[in-house]
Amino acid sequence: xxxxxxxxxxxxxxxxxxxxxxxxxxxxxxxxxxxxxxxxxxxxxxxxxxxxxxxxxxxxxxxxxxxxxxxxxxxxxxxxxxxxxxxxxxxxxxxxxxxxxxxxxxxxxxxxxxxxxxxxxxxxxxxxxxxxxxxxxxxxxxxxxxxxxxxxxxxxxxxxxxxxxxxxxxxxxxxxxxxxxxxxxxxxxxxxxxxxxxxxxxxxxxxxxxxxxxxxxxxxxxxxxxxxxxxxxxxxxxxxxxxxxxxxxxxxxxxxxxxxxxxxxxxxxxxxxxxxxxxxxxxxxxxxxxxxxxxxxxxxxxxxxxxxxxxxxxxxxxxxxxxxxxxxxxxxxxxxxxxxxxxxxxxxxxxxxxxxxxxxxxxxxxxxxxxxxxxxxxxxxxxxxxxxxxxxxxxxxxxxxxxxxxxxxxxxxxxxxxxxxxxxxxxxxxxxxxxxxxxxxxxxxxxxxxxxxxxxxxxxxxxxxxxxxxxxxxxxxxxxxxxxxxxxxxxxxxxxxxxxxxxxxxxxxxxxxxxxxxxxxxxxxxxxxxxxxxxxxxxxxxxxxxxxxxxxxxxxxxxxxxxxxxxxxxxxxxxxxxxxxxxxxxxxxxxxxxxxxxx
Numbered sequence: 001x002x003x004x005x006x007x008x009x010x011x012x013x014x015x016x017x018x019x020x021x022x023x024x025x026x027x028x029x030x031x032x033x034x035x036x037x038x039x040x041x042x043x044x045x046x047x048x049x050x051x052x053x054x055x056x057x058x059x060x061x062x063x064x065x066x067x068x069x070x071x072x073x074x075x076x077x078x079x080x081x082x083x084x085x086x087x088x089x090x091x092x093x094x095x096x097x098x099x100x101x102x103x104x105x106x107x108x109x110x111x112x113x114x115x116x117x118x119x120x121x122x123x124x125x126x127x128x129x130x131x132x133x134x135x136x137x138x139x140x141x142x143x144x145x146x147x148x149x150x151x152x153x154x155x156x157x158x159x160x161x162x163x164x165x166x167x168x169x170x171x172x173x174x175x176x177x178x179x180x181x182x183x184x185x186x187x188x189x190x191x192x193x194x195x196x197x198x199x200x201x202x203x204x205x206x207x208x209x210x211x212x213x214x215x216x217x218x219x220x221x222x223x224x225x226x227x228x229x230x231x232x233x234x235x236x237x238x239x240x241x242x243x244x245x246x247x248x249x250x251x252x253x254x255x256x257x258x259x260x261x262x263x264x265x266x267x268x269x270x271x272x273x274x275x276x277x278x279x280x281x282x283x284x285x286x287x288x289x290x291x292x293x294x295x296x297x298x299x300x301x302x303x304x305x306x307x308x309x310x311x312x313x314x315x316x317x318x319x320x321x322x323x324x325x326x327x328x329x330x331x332x333x334x335x336x337x338x339x340x341x342x343x344x345x346x347x348x349x350x351x352x353x354x355x356x357x358x359x360x361x362x363x364x365x366x367x368x369x370x371x372x373x374x375x376x377x378x379x380x381x382x383x384x385x386x387x388x389x390x391x392x393x394x395x396x397x398x399x400x401x402x403x404x405x406x407x408x409x410x411x412x413x414x415x416x417x418x419x420x421x422x423x424x425x426x427x428x429x430x431x432x433x434x435x436x437x438x439x440x441x442x443x444x445x446x447x448x449x450x451x452x453x454x455x456x457x458x459x460x461x462x463x464x465x466x467x468x469x470x471x472x473x474x475x476x477x478x479x480x481x482x483x484x485x486x487x488x489x490x491x492x493x494x495x496x497x498x499x500x501x502x503x504x505x506x507x508x509x510x511x512x513x514x515x516x517x518x519x520x521x522x523x524x525x526x527x528x529x530x531x532x533x534x535x536x537x538x539x540x541x542x543x544x545x546x547x548x549x550x551x552x553x554x555x556x557x558x559x560x561x562x563x564x565x566x567x568x569x570x571x572x573x574x575x576x577x578x579x580x581x582x583x584x585x586x587x588x589x590x591x592x593x594x595x596x597x598x599x
Contacts, residue, residue, distance in 0.1 A: 028464025079453030116157030160192030346377025551578030
């Protein structure tokens with residue numbers, strides 16, 4: 001009965017992860033709720049043996065798990081480097097060394113890989129995206145040739161150290177709780193560096209043929225605005241005269257005024273100016289709605305109007321693309337709910353989501369990670385938007401808001417965290433928490449910024465699914481999976497089981513959260529080792545490396561999702577370049593793991 005219940009919970013959780021019907025953190029809470037409910041009912045329902053089920057304290061163990069606290073601290077430390085400009089300065093210095101396309105790609109991958117070994121890779125991508133796009137424009141290289149390598153390189157770097165990804169910390173914690181000890185800071189480094197070199201060589205040799213060359217042209221063309229935008233002139237007798245946008249029908253859903261021009265001068269903000277006879281308006285909406293407005297409000301339509309980017313920009317107003325990052329608390333909310341226009345004094349003209357451009361009912365669309373918004377606003381308002389960690393503005397700005405003088409201090413703090421943990425002076429949990437305190441005391445980071453830096457979706461997911469790993473062990477589900485695996489490949493020896501574990505974990509990671517995949521597979525690795533009477537460390541390494549590297553889909557890893565729309569990729573682009581890379585890493589892991597960590 002216990003096995004059946006755990007299998008049902010796992011099946012529902014995996015289905016919800018894959019279908020994305022609910023956010024991953026919400027799925028984690030649902031798993032936690034189901035485990036707690038069954039814990040309370042254990043002993044009361046016939047067939048559930050309390051001895052084969054987790055206790056209430058075990059169901060809540062995710063709240064105190066060292067890996068969860070360490071992951072939380074790493075988000076804060078990463079933000080300290082980001083806010084002081086340390087990451088940006090390193091990225092600028094290395095990328096500027098690349099003048100030619102091949103050198104630029106190489107320097108970009110080396111720099112983001114090195115940085116991702118010590119800070120959260122989604123934070124590294126958030127900093128590097130504007131830098132890489134600017135370098136792409138300067139070098140006249142298609143951004144689609146660079147952004148997938150950028151995402152993949154952050155994953156290469158993440159597998160080099162214990163703190164490189166949350167997955168490494170989670171598997172280390174599971175190993176420690178099972179009595180096999182935690183991993184050291186640089187335990188992953190030998191195989192990690194092999195993966196880095198192999199991954200970079202693979203990208204350098206194949207990207208020319210396997211990556212598309214989709215050049216960014218006019219944004220109005222990229223976002224197909226010409227099909228939805230018309231130029232109108234306010235005519236005699238128009239009901240718009242002496243009314244502001246918000247007071248007229250132009251302020252209703254389905255119509256968006258993008259520009260007001262009066263006597264050759266562009267007016268901004270748009271909502272404050274009462275319209276006058278002769279004003280020229282750029283209006284976005286569906287063709288039927290535009291024609292309806294034209295007739296009902298006595299507007300004259302420009303017969304040979306042709307929209308371009310320059311029409312939407314002035315000395316004070318700019319046009320930019322903005323990404324919703326993985327840690328944004330705005331995911332799942334609409335532009336209307338967050339009062340985007342009032343909060344930022346900017347307007348969203350279109351949204352690019354996974355290959356599709358949306359123009360209608362934008363205020364009602366719920367935002368997803370990786371959505372790219374085409375935003376028009378005053379330069380100072382866009383700069384304020386850039387400083388908001390809820391978004392990534394895909395354009396470089398002067399770094400006046402960065403605490404430039406604090407960058408060396410932030411680097412020193414991160415170095416101290418790594419050195420103290422690497423030398424065994426204190427656990428990574430302790431050194432990372434002390435590092436967070438140091439970031440605050442030295443004013444590298446403000447307290448509210450530390451709270452904002454934490455990706456609570458990841459933390460909530462971990463709190464929910466970590467007890468599920470315990471339930472898999474205690475109920476016998478993990479042992480059942482192992483029996484099937486050993487029955488299929490056990491006669492071939494532990495190396496075959498290692499290959500099976502790597503393949504299954506990699507497949508799960510492509511379809512769902514990498515952290516959840518690690519939690520599901522780590523207990524299976526440990527029980528496999530016990531039944532074969534071998535050291536579990538090699539099998540745990542297979543799970544760790546497989547869960548930390550996801551190349552074959554744009555949804556398997558957050559960094560892939562972040563560059564998906566930004567690079568104007570199609571799903572098949574990831575499959576073409578990612579599947580061979582996943583297979584390459586599988587072969588390298590199966591060969592090198594037993595050599596580095598013997599059974």
